[in-house]
Amino acid sequence: MKATRTTLLLLVPATAAFVLLLAFPLFNIVNESFKLFVPGRVGSAEDAPYTLQNYSELLLPAYFNYYFTTFRLGFLASVIALAIGFPMAYVVARMRWELGRKLSIGFLIALMFLSVLVRVYSLELTFGSVGVLRPVLRFLDISQNDRTYTEWVVIAGLLHYIIPMSALTLVGTIQNVNPRLAEAAMSLGAARWKAHLTVTVPLSIRGILSAFLISYTLCISAFVVPMVLGKGRVLFVSNLIYNRFSEIANYPGGSSLSVMLLVVSLLIVYLISRISIRRWEGG
Amino acid sequence: MAKRHGDDIALCLVALVLACTLIFLVVPIIISAGMSFDARPYLAPFPPPDLSLQWYERFFSDPYMLRGLRTSLVLAFTATCVSTAIGTVTAFVIDRYEFRGKEVMTAFFLSPLVVPGVVVGFALLLFLSFVGVFDGFARLLAGHVIITIPYTIRTTLAGLVGIPPSLSEAALSLGATERQAFWDITFPLAKTGIVAGAVFAFAFSMDDVAVSMFLTDPTTYTLPVALISMMRANFDLSIAAAALLLIGVTLALILVLDRVVGLDKVIGQGIYRG
Numbered sequence: 001m002k003a004t005r006t007t008l009l010l011l012v013p014a015t016a017a018f019v020l021l022l023a024f025p026l027f028n029i030v031n032e033s034f035k036l037f038v039p040g041r042v043g044s045a046e047d048a049p050y051t052l053q054n055y056s057e058l059l060l061p062a063y064f065n066y067y068f069t070t071f072r073l074g075f076l077a078s079v080i081a082l083a084i085g086f087p088m089a090y091v092v093a094r095m096r097w098e099l100g101r102k103l104s105i106g107f108l109i110a111l112m113f114l115s116v117l118v119r120v121y122s123l124e125l126t127f128g129s130v131g132v133l134r135p136v137l138r139f140l141d142i143s144q145n146d147r148t149y150t151e152w153v154v155i156a157g158l159l160h161y162i163i164p165m166s167a168l169t170l171v172g173t174i175q176n177v178n179p180r181l182a183e184a185a186m187s188l189g190a191a192r193w194k195a196h197l198t199v200t201v202p203l204s205i206r207g208i209l210s211a212f213l214i215s216y217t218l219c220i221s222a223f224v225v226p227m228v229l230g231k232g233r234v235l236f237v238s239n240l241i242y243n244r245f246s247e248i249a250n251y252p253g254g255s256s257l258s259v260m261l262l263v264v265s266l267l268i269v270y271l272i273s274r275i276s277i278r279r280w281e282g283g
Numbered sequence: 284m285a286k287r288h289g290d291d292i293a294l295c296l297v298a299l300v301l302a303c304t305l306i307f308l309v310v311p312i313i314i315s316a317g318m319s320f321d322a323r324p325y326l327a328p329f330p331p332p333d334l335s336l337q338w339y340e341r342f343f344s345d346p347y348m349l350r351g352l353r354t355s356l357v358l359a360f361t362a363t364c365v366s367t368a369i370g371t372v373t374a375f376v377i378d379r380y381e382f383r384g385k386e387v388m389t390a391f392f393l394s395p396l397v398v399p400g401v402v403v404g405f406a407l408l409l410f411l412s413f414v415g416v417f418d419g420f421a422r423l424l425a426g427h428v429i430i431t432i433p434y435t436i437r438t439t440l441a442g443l444v445g446i447p448p449s450l451s452e453a454a455l456s457l458g459a460t461e462r463q464a465f466w467d468i469t470f471p472l473a474k475t476g477i478v479a480g481a482v483f484a485f486a487f488s489m490d491d492v493a494v495s496m497f498l499t500d501p502t503t504y505t506l507p508v509a510l511i512s513m514m515r516a517n518f519d520l521s522i523a524a525a526a527l528l529l530i531g532v533t534l535a536l537i538l539v540l541d542r543v544v545g546l547d548k549v550i551g552q553g554i555y556r557g
Contacts, residue, residue, distance in 0.1 A: 007461075010373070010375070013368075014369050014372070017369060017432065021426075022394070024410055025403075026402075029409060043409075061492060088304065100518040108544045110533060111308060114473035114530065115526075116508050117526065121514065121522055121523065122315040124514075126314055130518070156307070159307075160308065160311075176361075180474035191289050194288060217397055222490065228515070234403075238399060238401040239495065254405055255409070262399065275468075
C-alpha cells in the first residue's frame with residue numbers, strides 16, 4: 001500500500017527517539033572527540049579549540065595492547081564458537097525425536113537469556129581464585145595470575161554466550177540444507193566426516209559467516225566479561241572507554257576511542273556482509 | 284574399512300567435544316546455584332558442607348541491593364512498554380506501506396544492534412548532560428528504550444511478515460476503517476510477534492550493564508550495576524543468591540515465550556543480534 005501522510009505520522013515516535021537518543025548523541029561524541037582536553041578538568045571546556053590530538057593519541061603504542069587483546073581474543077572466541085556450535089546445531093537440527101529437539105532448543109535459548117552477571121560470577125567461582133578447578137590447576141602447575149590463563153578465562157566468558165548463540169543461528173541454516181546431498185556423497189564412497197566437510201559445511205556457509213559476524217561484533221564490544229574476568233590485567237577497548245570516563249573524566253579521549261570502536265564495528269559488519277553476498281549469491 | 288575407522292574416530296571426537304561443551308556451559312551455573320545455599324559465613328571452596336538460606340536473607344535485607352532490584356524492575360517494565368508501543372507501530376508501517384527511504388529507515392531503526400553498548404552509554408551520557416537531563420531514572424529509561432526498540436521492531440516485523448495483507452484489505456473493502464482493520468485483524472494476528480518482542484526487551488533491559496553503568500546516579504542504579512560494583516569490591520556469596528534470582532527471572536521469561544510463541548518458532552525469528 002502507498003503510505004499516506006497520516007500513516008507516516010506513525011513513524012514519528014520511533015524517528016524522534018532515534019534522532020534524539022542515538023543520532024544526536026553520536027554526532028555529539030564525534031564533535032567532542034576533536035576537542036582539546038586539559039588534564040584535571042571534567043570533560044572539555046565549552047570553548048575548547050578543535051584538535052586532532054585525541055586521534056593521534058589512539059596511535060600511542062600503549063593503546064595497541066588493548067586493540068590487539070580485543071581483536072585477537074574476540075577472533076579466537078568466535079572461531080571456537082563456530083567449531084563447536086556447528087556440530088551442536090547439526091545434532092539439534094537433525095534430531096528426529098520431537099521432544100528432545102524442543103528441549104535442546106529451549107536449553108540453548110535459556111542459556112542465551114541468562115544474565116551476563118550470572119555467567120561471569122559462575123565462571124569466576126569455577127575458574128577463579130576459590131574456584132573448583134584450583135586443585136587441578138595447581139596439579140598442572142598453572143598459575144592463576146598468569147596472563148595467558150586470564151586471557152583464556154576471558155575467552156571462556158565470551159564463549160559462554162556465543163556458543164549457544166552460534167548454535168541457535170546455525171540450527172535454522174542446517175535445517176535448510178537437504179540431508180540427501182550428504183547421503184549421496186556417502187553412498188558414492190565419501191567418508192561421513194568428509195561428506196559433511198565438503199557438502200554440508202559449504203552449503204551452510206552463509207549461515208556460518210553470519211554467525212561468525214554476529215559473534216565477532218559481540219565479542220569486540222564486550223564489556224562486563226573482560227571487566228570482571230580480566231581482573232584489570234586483560235582489558236578490552238570498552239573498558240578503556242569506561243575508564244576514560246570514570247577515572248580521569250577525559251571525555252574527548254573517551255569519545256575518540258568510542259568513534260574508533262564504532263567505526264571498526266560498522267566496518268566489520270559491512271565488509272563481511274559484502275563478502276558473503278558477493279561470494280555466495282554470484283553478484 | 285579405513286573409511287569406517289576414520290568415521291568412528293571423528294564421531295568420538297565430536298561427541299567428546301560436545302560433552303565437554305555441555306559441562307562447560309552447565310556446571311559453573313550449578314556450582315554458583317549450590318554455593319548460594321552455603322552455610323559457611325565466608326567464601327570457601329565448593330561444595331558447601333552445610334546448607335542454609337543466610338545469603339538470601341542477607342540479599343533481601345540489603346537496602347542497597349533492594350533499591351537496585353526495584354529500580355531494575357520498574358525500569359524494565361517501563362522501557363518494555365515504551366519500546367513495545369513504538370516498535371509495534373513502526374513495524375506495522377514498515378511492513379504494510381511503501382514510502383521513500385524505507386530501506387534506509389529500517390536499517391537505521393535496527394542499527395543499535397551493532398553499536399557497542401559502551402558507546403551508546405557514553406554518547407548518551409555526554410548528550411543528556413549537555414541538554415541538561417540529570418534525573419537518573421529518565422537517563423536510564425532513555426538508554427534502555429534505545430537498546431530495546433530494535434528487538435521489538437524486529438520480532439514484530441517477523442510476526443507481521445506471515446500475515447497476508449489481503450486479510451486487512453478484505454476488511455477495508457467491506458467497509459472497515461483503517462483503524463478497525465488494524466485493531467480487529469492485524470493486531471490479533473501479530474500478537475505473538477509483539478509479545479515475543481516485549482519478552483526480549485524485558486530480558487535485555489534487566490540484563491544491561493554497559494549502557495546503564497554510564498547513566499546511573501548515586502541513588503538510581505539498576506541491580507546489575509549494583510552487583511557489578513559488589514563483584515569488584517568483594518566476591519560475597521549474596522551475589523550467588525542474586526544470581527539464582529536472575530536465573531529464576533530467565534526461566535520465567537522462557538516459559539512465557541514458550542506459552543506465547545512456542546520455542547520451536549523462535550528459531551525462525553529475530554532473536555539474533557546483528
